[in-house]
Amino acid sequence: MSADTTTSVPQAGTAPRRRGGNGPFRVWLWLPPLLVLGAVIAVWFAVSASLGSRSFILPTPDRILGVFLREDTRNEIFAGMGVTIQTMLAGLLAASVIGIVWAIAMSQAKWIERSTYPYAVILQSIPILAITPIIAFWAPDGFTARTIVCVLIALFPMVSNTYFGLQSVDRSHRELFKLQKATRWIVLTKLQLPAAQPAIFAGLRISAGLAVVGAVVGDFFFQQGVIGIGALLRKYQARLQMEELFAGVLLASLFGVAVFLIFGLIARLAVGKWYDFG
């Protein structure tokens, strides 16, 4: 992550450090955000205490964590999270396949790019909440509906990044292949797709983050079948179960962060050997 360069604290008399730092100075990478976290928790306790009899609207962090210690609520929230993760993975997989195939088609024929790319852009600008009623009406079941929401929200970065990556091949590399009379298929598989990998993995990371949003939003709207975390949150909200609500939000947020880190790691493992993500 690029954040680690911004948390460095200037040290008198030390040479400019490389990103990440080393030795005892590493502490400056994780200490400041931890201090902020500590401060936020302290303020949280203070505000909650000051609310007196109305403190249920902002339960203290220990009570929120307590939700995970009670077996019934823990199981309920984890099961909901499991459903959401399934939706998110299904949506991300579908968005990746559709996005990559679409981008390849556009890279192979200009007319496909001309006639379909504007719709990818339009897709991106559709307010997803506005079309969920239509999806709800058409989809055969809740899971399909939620997955469609996920795909709609996560598709664009896959399409645009893959297409950009496929088109980014150097002219001299193309000529190198042209001199050997390489076919389109060979150019695609041995030159364009490998060259597009960094862009594809960057797109996958963005799409994964969006797929999390899509899955939670999808849950929120489609309550049929096994319910996900989004639907649980709605339930807790309706019943004023604030501790459970906060616990659900916390878990969903941690999942979002985990997805961001995991897909960053995947990208680095896949192409980090030869490509530097900025």
Next chain:
Amino acid sequence: MTAPSTAPTDTTTLLDFRNVEMTFPNGTVALRGVDLTVKRGEFVTVVGPSGCGKSTLLRIASGLESASDGTATLATNRIGYVFQDATLLPWRTVLANVELLAELQWMTIAERRAKALKAIELVGLSGFEKNLPRQLSGGMRMRTSLARSLTLDPELFLFDEPFGALDEITRERLNDELLKLFAEQQFAGLFITHSVSEAVYLSTKVVVMSGRPGSIVDTFDVPFPMPRDPDIRFTPEFGELVGQVSHALREGHS
């Protein structure tokens, strides 16, 4: 035309340009009335000011572009082309990069592996097979690029200012190694450069081009025997020839 001093018996013409013209769609005339031949055993270098169409000449020779008038005949399909930069694929190791062209020619894995390893040895990169291009210096990348072309056993090698971006010392070393390869591998060469001393040192024949539109203003045969002693660069004869070529270059430019 006098034969070079180490002329092999076979002097087939590999590349024949007759009255080649190149006009780009935007109206720019890049080449005008170019006559040029490259025979087996020859190493021809084209020098000229920047933007005179030297690279266009090479692109026509390789078939990347076709002349708008005149004829360009290539008598072999075994050509090597070395670009201005090394054009290595960053995700492939040195070995996989060197294997690339053979792979695109559908050689078997065993065949291309053997050819690649031999080529890597020829350019002195043994031991670096598993390195990625980013771990190599500019000179080593260019050697990898040379090795890649060598796997095709080219009869005609086309070089588009390949050492232009390298430092002086690396450049001179690569010049020496190129001459060694030329002697061992028996390919003919067409080399583009803007360095007069590089041109004279490498070639059996130096062709001087004028500024745009590019046309040939003079041709010099280089009499020094192959293989060349690097110290030849410090002899008065060498200096004299460099002076003559430079003079022709200036005349053509004005």
